[in-house]
Amino acid sequence: MIYEVRHNNTIRYSGFVHLAQFNVRLRPAPWPSQTVTNYRRFVDPLPWTVQEEEGAYVVNEARLTLRDPITQLTIESSFTVDVAPPPADYASANSPTITELRALALARPDLTRSAPASYLFASPIAGPLPEIAGWARGLLEEDMPVIEAGKTMMATIHEEFAYDSGATRADTPVLDAFRARHGVCQDFAHVMIVAARAYGIPAAYVSGYLRTRPPPGMQRLVGADAMHAWAALWCGDDLGWVGFDPTNNVFATTDHIFVAMGRDYSDVAPLDGVFRGGGQQTMFFSVDVAPIE
8 A cells, every 4th residue: 555644733932042053853764664755854053963763673863953933833744745554464374472573582592683582671651560560461362362362452451441542641540541541542552552562562553544434424534533543563583573553443554654663651751841931832733644546
């Protein structure tokens, strides 16, 4: 499936911002199932310097430095992407059991950006939480194939948790969203990651986009989409990383567009930074994911 993606962020400040440095993570990192072309980034006002680099995880970062005072910043990212179907039918694929997978991940001598070892342990947001581990204990068994474990956690989160865009913010602790059983895709992905790691399953946070389908008879609204998040579990050498979308209870396949993968949201946040001044800030965004027929 081929898509045109356009993402616009505009930040307005109540006062002048001085000596600002922003980290932008909107350019898709290389991923086996997709090919990105025609990537463009527009920034207004023009930054003093732009430094492009690979992040510590599967993420591309652009560091923008703005030397002159500003009260508004606009960043627009656009690209074309061809998303291929996965090489296996995940719903019926064979995978190691949880016990077998844990041993495989711990014994694998690989410390590259996508190696399972980097996603086995606690991270800044997705730390060890006994309450979520206890919840997972009621769902999983050691001899369960890891694909089945992922499907079980994904389906249970989808059933037990209500999507509510006003219930949480980007900095809401995972445990708060878990206890409230309300949240957004970011919260659901973090709950699944914490639960999986409690069982020794390598689990990662994926930032990207989702093809949205309008109701029958309705036109797709340009700019009405948003960034999306889901969890990825390492399912052994044969399957590798498999995306599980608990918000929609589906595997991440051709409707999901990969941008970045990290231990949690803090590794792949689309935009963050530091600056002097600014006062109150307001962010406006629009996202358009358009399939090319």
